[in-house]
Amino acid sequence: MTNAEAVANRIEAELAPIHAAASKAAWDINVLASSENEARRIEMEQAVSDFLADGERFALIEATRSEAAGLARRRLDLLRAAFLANQVPADLRTRIIELEGAVQMVFSTHRGVVAGRRVNDNEILDILRESDDVAERRDAWEASKTVGAAVAGDVRELARLRNTAARTVGYRDWFALSLALSEMNESKLFATLDEVDRATAGPFARWKLGLDEALAARFGCPVEELAPWHYADPFFQEVPVEGGVDVGPMLAVGDTIALSERTFTGIGFETRPVLDRSDLFPRDDKCQHAFCIDIDREGDVRVLANVVPGQYWLDTMLHELGHATFDGGIDPTLPWMLRDCHTLVTEGIAILMGRLAGDAEWLERVLGAAADDVAAIASDLRAARAAEMLVFARWVLVMTNFERSLYADPESDLDARWWELVERYQLVPAQAGRSSADWAAKIHVACAPVYYHCYLYGHLVASQLAATLARECGGLVDRPAAGALLRERIFRPGQSMRWDRLLELATGEPLTAKYFGEDLRSG
Ligand SMILES: [Zn+2]
Numbered sequence: 001m002t003n004a005e006a007v008a009n010r011i012e013a014e015l016a017p018i019h020a021a022a023s024k025a026a027w028d029i030n031v032l033a034s035s036e037n038e039a040r041r042i043e044m045e046q047a048v049s050d051f052l053a054d055g056e057r058f059a060l061i062e063a064t065r066s067e068a069a070g071l072a073r074r075r076l077d078l079l080r081a082a083f084l085a086n087q088v089p090a091d092l093r094t095r096i097i098e099l100e101g102a103v104q105m106v107f108s109t110h111r112g113v114v115a116g117r118r119v120n121d122n123e124i125l126d127i128l129r130e131s132d133d134v135a136e137r138r139d140a141w142e143a144s145k146t147v148g149a150a151v152a153g154d155v156r157e158l159a160r161l162r163n164t165a166a167r168t169v170g171y172r173d174w175f176a177l178s179l180a181l182s183e184m185n186e187s188k189l190f191a192t193l194d195e196v197d198r199a200t201a202g203p204f205a206r207w208k209l210g211l212d213e214a215l216a217a218r219f220g221c222p223v224e225e226l227a228p229w230h231y232a233d234p235f236f237q238e239v240p241v242e243g244g245v246d247v248g249p250m251l252a253v254g255d256t257i258a259l260s261e262r263t264f265t266g267i268g269f270e271t272r273p274v275l276d277r278s279d280l281f282p283r284d285d286k287c288q289h290a291f292c293i294d295i296d297r298e299g300d301v302r303v304l305a306n307v308v309p310g311q312y313w314l315d316t317m318l319h320e321l322g323h324a325t326f327d328g329g330i331d332p333t334l335p336w337m338l339r340d341c342h343t344l345v346t347e348g349i350a351i352l353m354g355r356l357a358g359d360a361e362w363l364e365r366v367l368g369a370a371a372d373d374v375a376a377i378a379s380d381l382r383a384a385r386a387a388e389m390l391v392f393a394r395w396v397l398v399m400t401n402f403e404r405s406l407y408a409d410p411e412s413d414l415d416a417r418w419w420e421l422v423e424r425y426q427l428v429p430a431q432a433g434r435s436s437a438d439w440a441a442k443i444h445v446a447c448a449p450v451y452y453h454c455y456l457y458g459h460l461v462a463s464q465l466a467a468t469l470a471r472e473c474g475g476l477v478d479r480p481a482a483g484a485l486l487r488e489r490i491f492r493p494g495q496s497m498r499w500d501r502l503l504e505l506a507t508g509e510p511l512t513a514k515y516f517g518e519d520l521r522s523g
Contacts, residue, residue: 002068002072003064003067004064004065004067004068004069004072004073004076005072007060007061007064007076008072008075008076008079008335008337009335011057011060011061011079012075012079012335012336012337013336014051015048015051015052015336016296016297016336018044018047018048018051019048020295020296020297021044021047022041022044022045022047022048023293023294023295023296024044024295025037025040025041025043025044025045026041026044026045026293027293027295027302027304028040028041029041029104029108030108030286030287030291030304031279031286031287031304032285032286033105033108033109033285033286033287034285038101038105041101042097042098042101045097045100045101046093046094046097049086049093049094049097050090050093052082052083052085052086053083053086053087053088053090053093054083055087057083058080058083058084058087061076061079061080061083062080064076065077065080071334071335071338071496074338074495074496074497075335075337075338078337078338078340078495079337081181084169084181085165085166085169085177085181087168087169088164088165088168088169089168092161092164092165092168093165095161096158096161096162096165099154099157099158099161100158100446100447102154103151103154103155103158103446103447104446104447106147106150106151106154107147107151107287107288107443107446107447108285108286108287108288109285110146110147110150112124112140112142112143112144112145112146112147113143113146114127114136114139114140114143115136115139119140119143120282120288121144121288122282122288122306122308124140124141124143124144124234125232125233125234125312127140128140128141128229128231128232128233128234129232129233129240129241132218132219134219134221134229134230137229137230138227138229140229141228141229141234142229144234144441145234145436145438145441146441147440147441148436148437148438148439148440148441148442149436149437149440151440151446152437152439152440154446155437155440155445155446156410156411156414158446158449159174159406159407159410160410162174162407162449163407163410165177173407173408174407174449174450175403175404175406175407175408175450176407178449178450179450182342182343182344182454183342183498183499183500184453189400189453192457192460192513193396193397193400193401193453193456195513196393196396196397196456196513196516197397197425199513199516199517199520200390200393200394200520203386203390203520204390204391204393204394204427205427207387207390208427211240211242212226214242215230215231215240215242218242227429227431228428228431231428234441235395235442236391236395236422236426236428237391237392237395238312238388238391238392239384239387239388239391245358245377245380245381245383245384246311247311247357247358247363247377247381248309248310248311250363250367250369250373251309251310251311251314251367252309254367256307256309256310256313256314256317257275257280257307257317259314259366259367260314260317260318260321261275261321262366263318263321263353263356263362263366263477264321264325264353266365266366266477266478266479266480267476267477267478267479267480267482267483267486268480268483268484268487269325269328269329269483271321271324271325274301274302274303274321274324274328275303277300277301277302278302278303278304278305279302279303279304279305280303280304280305280306280307280317281305281306281307282306282307282308286304286306287304288306289304289306289443290303290304290305290306290316290317290319290320291303291304291320292304292320292321292323292324292327292350294327294340297327297330297336297339297340298332299328299332301324301327301328302324303317303320303321303323303324305317305320311357311358314357315354315355315357315358316354318353318354318356318357319350319351319353319354320350321353322346322349322350322351322352322353322354323346323349323350325349325353325491326341326345326346326349326350326490326491327341327346328491329486329487329491329492330491330492330493330494331492331493331494331496334494334496337495338494338495338496339494339495340494340495341491341494341495342495342498342499342502343451343454344454344457344458344461344499345461345490345499345502345503347454347455347457347458347461348457348458348459348460348461348462348464348465349461349462349465349486349490350458351455351458351459351461351462352461352462352465352466352476355385355462355466356476356477358381358384358385358388359381359385359477360374360375360377360378360381360382361475361477362477363381365477365478366477366478382522382523383523384523385519385523386519386520386521386522386523387523389459389516389519389520390520392455392456392459393456393459394425394426394427395425395426396452396453396455396456397421397425398418398421398422398425398426399442399444399445399452399453400452400453400456401421401425402414402417402418402421402439402445403445403449403450403452405417406439406445407450414437414439415435415436415437415438415439417439418438418439419438457511459516460511460512460513460515460516461503461511463515463516463518463519464503464507464509464511464512464514464515464516465486465490465506465507466515466519467507467515467518468485468506468507468508469482469485469486472485473485489502489505489506490502490506
């Protein structure tokens with residue numbers, strides 16, 4: 001055994017149990033927002049942070065890394081990235097962890113009020129999807145933003161503290177540090193965002209014109225009077241029924257969980273053990289979002305969701321089980337540090353799976369819809385998929401540009417900056433006279449900072465992988481060979497190489513927006 005391997009072995013062996021306990025505490029607080037669980041989460045997050053802040057271990061990693069090669073070098077590179085962000089004063093780290101916890105608590109417990117009644121996110125979405133009562137829609141939309149006002153001061157403070165931490169270790173701000181630590185190049189990222197902007201601006205404007213005409217007809221107002229609450233979700237990040245195909249009625253025959261499980265069985269993956277460990281349905285004092293977590297890198301993978309019938313949660317379950325399948329498919333003989341996945345690639349897999357919720361072949365083979373019924377809507381489904389990608393790409397442009405502004409200057413007029421970006425990229429006009437921290441109502445800004453671009457990259461990865469699967473396996477749905485390809489080329493290697501290298505080896509070319517563009521045009 002080389003010295004580098006010995007160093008990596010020792011540090012990983014110490015880190016693994018603390019990391020697992022912290023993951024379990026993160027799971028518990030999201031399942032039940034209680035003060036005990038919150039205290040435990042903060043305690044464990046602090047323990048991880050304290051471990052990663054240790055200067056002696058960091059120095060040892062730095063000293064050993066230069067002489068290391070192969071997998072040992074890779075492990076030490078990843079360890080270095082994990083330690084680097086924590087080489088900051090203890091009181092600063094503590095303050096960040098506590099504030100993140102406090103904000104997360106507000107998101108778990110805050111409920112907006114519509115017509116005097118406390119409503120959760122699903123109820124707000126129901127109103128925005130279904131209600132024809134514009135006053136009620138406006139109330140629901142405004143209720144969805146009240147959490148923003150409640151946390152905005154803390155989110156600004158978090159940005160200041162994170163920036164201080166980033167500058168301590170030599171970076172411009174938290175935005176720059178986060179990208180560097182996740183093996184992303186900032187100028188390449190913005191070049192890709194520009195490429196996506198150019199590819200989507202025209203098609204999006206044309207598509208939105210059609211949508212706005214349909215909405216104006218539905219609500220009986222001129223197009224110019226459409227407001228943010230006329231769209232079908234609080235951030236216009238999804239395609240409203242008017243702009244897509246509602247497969248909801250077809251889905252009513254199936255059970256979301258059973259269909260999700262069946263989808264993965266069809267490509268050779270068993271998800272029942274994950275589902276049995278998961279927490280899948282809505283409850284009070286539970287996180288209203290969805291995520292997948294690998295607790296211990298030893299097989300304890302779980303999903304948190306809030307499933308109700310319909311396409312949204314089917315897409316989400318397929319998405320989260322995509323993450324879970326990836327986690328479960330990593331070569332268990334790899335060292336601990338490498339039994340992990342790169343965020344861009346795991347988002348790519350999750351999005352690839354989530355897209356099946358509106359896929360013609362899936363509707364026929366997995367849902368069991370009649371071939372004639374599917375054929376009748378096949379081209380509409382492709383158009384809906386393209387619309388979904390357009391809407392989402394424009395939304396990510398808002399989020400990523402906003403986060404860069406937030407960290408560039410947390411004191412700036414963020415309320416105005418937010419609406420400037422929404423107007424520019426989503427073509428949704430700001431409401432005259434409204435001055436409110438609508439940006440802070442998006443939970444990712446506070447709790448998953450500098451992550452949103454990964455979803456867009458995930459779409460590019462998903463399109464590129466889908467092209468590879470089509471070429472080599474004839475497609476994805478019910479093709480065990482496609483599952484095997486993903487397992488061998490994407491899942492098994494885990495973090496044993498950089499994400500860009502992994503993707504190039506798996507698909508035969510570096511990451512490109514080409515296939516994303518082709519998927520857009522096919523609609
Ligand atoms: Zn995801």
